[in-house]
Amino acid sequence: MCKRKRTSGYYPEEVPKILEEGMRKTVMVNIYERNPLARKQCMEHFGAECQICNLNFENTYGAVGKDFIHVHHIIPLHEIQQGYAVDPINDLIPVCPNCHAMLQRKENGKYLTIGQLKERLNNKKLKLV
Incomplete structure:
Protein backbone atom coordinates (compact mmCIF):
# COMPACT_ATOMS: atom_id res chain seq x y z
CA MET A 1 0.00 0.00 0.00
CA CYS A 2 1.37 3.40 -0.98
CA LYS A 3 1.38 5.93 1.84
CA ARG A 4 0.48 9.50 0.94
CA LYS A 5 3.02 12.02 2.22
CA ARG A 6 1.53 14.18 4.95
CA THR A 7 3.38 17.19 3.56
CA SER A 8 1.89 16.92 0.08
CA GLY A 9 0.00 20.06 -0.79
CA TYR A 10 2.66 22.23 0.88
CA TYR A 11 5.31 24.08 -1.03
CA PRO A 12 8.77 22.71 -0.18
CA GLU A 13 9.81 26.03 1.37
CA GLU A 14 6.80 25.80 3.75
CA VAL A 15 8.02 22.53 5.26
CA PRO A 16 10.65 23.39 7.87
CA LYS A 17 13.77 21.28 8.31
CA ILE A 18 13.31 21.21 12.09
CA LEU A 19 9.83 20.31 13.34
CA GLU A 20 9.33 22.08 16.65
CA GLN A 51 -21.02 -0.40 24.12
CA ILE A 52 -19.72 -0.32 20.55
CA CYS A 53 -16.66 -2.61 20.41
CA ASN A 54 -17.05 -4.37 23.81
CA LEU A 55 -13.56 -3.41 25.01
CA ASN A 56 -13.20 -3.76 28.76
CA PHE A 57 -10.00 -2.10 29.96
CA GLU A 58 -9.74 -4.13 33.16
CA ASN A 59 -10.02 -7.41 31.23
CA THR A 60 -7.42 -6.20 28.74
CA TYR A 61 -4.93 -4.32 30.95
CA GLY A 62 -5.58 -5.65 34.43
CA ALA A 63 -6.14 -3.57 37.56
CA VAL A 64 -4.89 -0.33 35.98
CA GLY A 65 -7.87 -0.49 33.59
CA LYS A 66 -10.53 -0.94 36.30
CA ASP A 67 -13.48 1.43 35.72
CA PHE A 68 -11.68 3.21 32.87
CA ILE A 69 -14.11 4.20 30.12
CA HIS A 70 -15.29 7.37 28.41
CA VAL A 71 -18.94 8.37 28.75
CA HIS A 72 -20.40 9.84 25.56
CA HIS A 73 -23.36 12.20 25.36
CA ILE A 74 -25.59 10.77 22.64
CA ILE A 75 -26.70 14.32 21.80
CA PRO A 76 -23.56 16.46 22.09
CA LEU A 77 -23.72 19.17 24.75
CA HIS A 78 -22.61 21.78 22.23
CA GLU A 79 -25.77 21.03 20.24
CA ILE A 80 -28.02 21.36 23.30
CA GLN A 81 -26.30 24.65 24.29
CA GLN A 82 -27.97 24.92 27.67
CA GLY A 83 -28.18 23.18 31.00
CA TYR A 84 -30.61 20.25 31.05
CA ALA A 85 -31.65 17.34 33.26
CA VAL A 86 -29.53 14.46 31.98
CA ASP A 87 -30.91 10.92 31.96
CA PRO A 88 -27.83 8.73 32.59
CA ILE A 89 -29.38 5.68 30.89
CA ASN A 90 -30.90 7.28 27.78
CA ASP A 91 -28.60 10.28 27.24
CA LEU A 92 -25.19 8.72 27.99
CA ILE A 93 -23.31 5.66 26.80
CA PRO A 94 -19.93 4.20 27.86
CA VAL A 95 -17.47 3.97 24.96
CA CYS A 96 -13.73 3.36 24.66
CA PRO A 97 -11.55 6.32 23.64
CA ASN A 98 -11.19 5.05 20.06
CA CYS A 99 -14.93 4.65 19.52
CA HIS A 100 -15.49 7.99 21.28
CA ALA A 101 -13.08 9.69 18.87
CA MET A 102 -14.89 8.16 15.88
CA LEU A 103 -18.27 9.31 17.23
CA GLN A 104 -16.88 12.84 17.45
CA ARG A 105 -15.54 12.92 13.89
CA LYS A 106 -17.71 14.14 11.09
CA GLU A 107 -18.19 12.35 7.81
CA ASN A 108 -19.83 14.36 5.05
CA GLY A 109 -20.66 17.04 7.64
CA LYS A 110 -22.47 14.68 10.04
CA TYR A 111 -21.46 12.75 13.14
CA LEU A 112 -21.72 8.97 12.94
CA THR A 113 -24.46 7.54 15.13
CA ILE A 114 -23.77 4.78 17.61
CA GLY A 115 -25.67 2.37 15.35
CA GLN A 116 -23.66 3.38 12.28
CA LEU A 117 -20.35 2.93 14.08
CA LYS A 118 -21.42 -0.48 15.46
CA GLU A 119 -22.48 -1.56 11.98
CA ARG A 120 -19.13 -0.53 10.47
CA LEU A 121 -17.22 -2.37 13.15
CA ASN A 122 -19.37 -5.50 12.77
CA ASN A 123 -18.99 -5.40 8.97
CA LYS A 124 -15.22 -5.12 9.39
CA LYS A 125 -15.18 -8.10 11.77
CA LEU A 126 -17.25 -10.17 9.32
CA LYS A 127 -14.74 -9.45 6.53
CA LEU A 128 -11.91 -10.72 8.75
CA VAL A 129 -13.64 -14.08 9.36
Missing part, protein backbone atom coordinates in the same frame (compact mmCIF):
# COMPACT_ATOMS: atom_id res chain seq x y z
CA GLU A 21 6.62 21.35 19.20
CA GLY A 22 5.80 22.35 22.74
CA MET A 23 5.48 26.10 22.40
CA ARG A 24 2.98 27.46 24.91
CA LYS A 25 -0.04 29.40 23.69
CA THR A 26 -3.18 30.58 25.41
CA VAL A 27 -6.54 29.47 24.04
CA MET A 28 -9.97 30.54 25.26
CA VAL A 29 -12.72 27.95 24.81
CA ASN A 30 -16.18 27.15 26.12
CA ILE A 31 -16.50 24.08 28.29
CA TYR A 32 -19.67 22.28 29.26
CA GLU A 33 -20.04 21.00 32.80
CA ARG A 34 -20.56 17.30 33.34
CA ASN A 35 -22.26 15.75 36.33
CA PRO A 36 -20.06 13.02 37.87
CA LEU A 37 -23.14 11.34 39.37
CA ALA A 38 -24.65 10.96 35.90
CA ARG A 39 -21.43 9.26 34.76
CA LYS A 40 -21.51 6.96 37.79
CA GLN A 41 -25.16 5.98 37.19
CA CYS A 42 -24.46 5.37 33.50
CA MET A 43 -21.59 3.04 34.41
CA GLU A 44 -23.66 1.29 37.07
CA HIS A 45 -26.27 0.53 34.41
CA PHE A 46 -24.03 -0.38 31.44
CA GLY A 47 -20.77 -1.33 33.16
CA ALA A 48 -17.30 -0.14 32.20
CA GLU A 49 -17.37 -1.83 28.79
CA CYS A 50 -17.49 -0.07 25.43
Whole structure:
Protein backbone atom coordinates (compact mmCIF):
# COMPACT_ATOMS: atom_id res chain seq x y z
CA MET A 1 0.00 0.00 0.00
CA CYS A 2 1.37 3.40 -0.98
CA LYS A 3 1.38 5.93 1.84
CA ARG A 4 0.48 9.50 0.94
CA LYS A 5 3.02 12.02 2.22
CA ARG A 6 1.53 14.18 4.95
CA THR A 7 3.38 17.19 3.56
CA SER A 8 1.89 16.92 0.08
CA GLY A 9 0.00 20.06 -0.79
CA TYR A 10 2.66 22.23 0.88
CA TYR A 11 5.31 24.08 -1.03
CA PRO A 12 8.77 22.71 -0.18
CA GLU A 13 9.81 26.03 1.37
CA GLU A 14 6.80 25.80 3.75
CA VAL A 15 8.02 22.53 5.26
CA PRO A 16 10.65 23.39 7.87
CA LYS A 17 13.77 21.28 8.31
CA ILE A 18 13.31 21.21 12.09
CA LEU A 19 9.83 20.31 13.34
CA GLU A 20 9.33 22.08 16.65
CA GLU A 21 6.62 21.35 19.20
CA GLY A 22 5.80 22.35 22.74
CA MET A 23 5.48 26.10 22.40
CA ARG A 24 2.98 27.46 24.91
CA LYS A 25 -0.04 29.40 23.69
CA THR A 26 -3.18 30.58 25.41
CA VAL A 27 -6.54 29.47 24.04
CA MET A 28 -9.97 30.54 25.26
CA VAL A 29 -12.72 27.95 24.81
CA ASN A 30 -16.18 27.15 26.12
CA ILE A 31 -16.50 24.08 28.29
CA TYR A 32 -19.67 22.28 29.26
CA GLU A 33 -20.04 21.00 32.80
CA ARG A 34 -20.56 17.30 33.34
CA ASN A 35 -22.26 15.75 36.33
CA PRO A 36 -20.06 13.02 37.87
CA LEU A 37 -23.14 11.34 39.37
CA ALA A 38 -24.65 10.96 35.90
CA ARG A 39 -21.43 9.26 34.76
CA LYS A 40 -21.51 6.96 37.79
CA GLN A 41 -25.16 5.98 37.19
CA CYS A 42 -24.46 5.37 33.50
CA MET A 43 -21.59 3.04 34.41
CA GLU A 44 -23.66 1.29 37.07
CA HIS A 45 -26.27 0.53 34.41
CA PHE A 46 -24.03 -0.38 31.44
CA GLY A 47 -20.77 -1.33 33.16
CA ALA A 48 -17.30 -0.14 32.20
CA GLU A 49 -17.37 -1.83 28.79
CA CYS A 50 -17.49 -0.07 25.43
CA GLN A 51 -21.02 -0.40 24.12
CA ILE A 52 -19.72 -0.32 20.55
CA CYS A 53 -16.66 -2.61 20.41
CA ASN A 54 -17.05 -4.37 23.81
CA LEU A 55 -13.56 -3.41 25.01
CA ASN A 56 -13.20 -3.76 28.76
CA PHE A 57 -10.00 -2.10 29.96
CA GLU A 58 -9.74 -4.13 33.16
CA ASN A 59 -10.02 -7.41 31.23
CA THR A 60 -7.42 -6.20 28.74
CA TYR A 61 -4.93 -4.32 30.95
CA GLY A 62 -5.58 -5.65 34.43
CA ALA A 63 -6.14 -3.57 37.56
CA VAL A 64 -4.89 -0.33 35.98
CA GLY A 65 -7.87 -0.49 33.59
CA LYS A 66 -10.53 -0.94 36.30
CA ASP A 67 -13.48 1.43 35.72
CA PHE A 68 -11.68 3.21 32.87
CA ILE A 69 -14.11 4.20 30.12
CA HIS A 70 -15.29 7.37 28.41
CA VAL A 71 -18.94 8.37 28.75
CA HIS A 72 -20.40 9.84 25.56
CA HIS A 73 -23.36 12.20 25.36
CA ILE A 74 -25.59 10.77 22.64
CA ILE A 75 -26.70 14.32 21.80
CA PRO A 76 -23.56 16.46 22.09
CA LEU A 77 -23.72 19.17 24.75
CA HIS A 78 -22.61 21.78 22.23
CA GLU A 79 -25.77 21.03 20.24
CA ILE A 80 -28.02 21.36 23.30
CA GLN A 81 -26.30 24.65 24.29
CA GLN A 82 -27.97 24.92 27.67
CA GLY A 83 -28.18 23.18 31.00
CA TYR A 84 -30.61 20.25 31.05
CA ALA A 85 -31.65 17.34 33.26
CA VAL A 86 -29.53 14.46 31.98
CA ASP A 87 -30.91 10.92 31.96
CA PRO A 88 -27.83 8.73 32.59
CA ILE A 89 -29.38 5.68 30.89
CA ASN A 90 -30.90 7.28 27.78
CA ASP A 91 -28.60 10.28 27.24
CA LEU A 92 -25.19 8.72 27.99
CA ILE A 93 -23.31 5.66 26.80
CA PRO A 94 -19.93 4.20 27.86
CA VAL A 95 -17.47 3.97 24.96
CA CYS A 96 -13.73 3.36 24.66
CA PRO A 97 -11.55 6.32 23.64
CA ASN A 98 -11.19 5.05 20.06
CA CYS A 99 -14.93 4.65 19.52
CA HIS A 100 -15.49 7.99 21.28
CA ALA A 101 -13.08 9.69 18.87
CA MET A 102 -14.89 8.16 15.88
CA LEU A 103 -18.27 9.31 17.23
CA GLN A 104 -16.88 12.84 17.45
CA ARG A 105 -15.54 12.92 13.89
CA LYS A 106 -17.71 14.14 11.09
CA GLU A 107 -18.19 12.35 7.81
CA ASN A 108 -19.83 14.36 5.05
CA GLY A 109 -20.66 17.04 7.64
CA LYS A 110 -22.47 14.68 10.04
CA TYR A 111 -21.46 12.75 13.14
CA LEU A 112 -21.72 8.97 12.94
CA THR A 113 -24.46 7.54 15.13
CA ILE A 114 -23.77 4.78 17.61
CA GLY A 115 -25.67 2.37 15.35
CA GLN A 116 -23.66 3.38 12.28
CA LEU A 117 -20.35 2.93 14.08
CA LYS A 118 -21.42 -0.48 15.46
CA GLU A 119 -22.48 -1.56 11.98
CA ARG A 120 -19.13 -0.53 10.47
CA LEU A 121 -17.22 -2.37 13.15
CA ASN A 122 -19.37 -5.50 12.77
CA ASN A 123 -18.99 -5.40 8.97
CA LYS A 124 -15.22 -5.12 9.39
CA LYS A 125 -15.18 -8.10 11.77
CA LEU A 126 -17.25 -10.17 9.32
CA LYS A 127 -14.74 -9.45 6.53
CA LEU A 128 -11.91 -10.72 8.75
CA VAL A 129 -13.64 -14.08 9.36
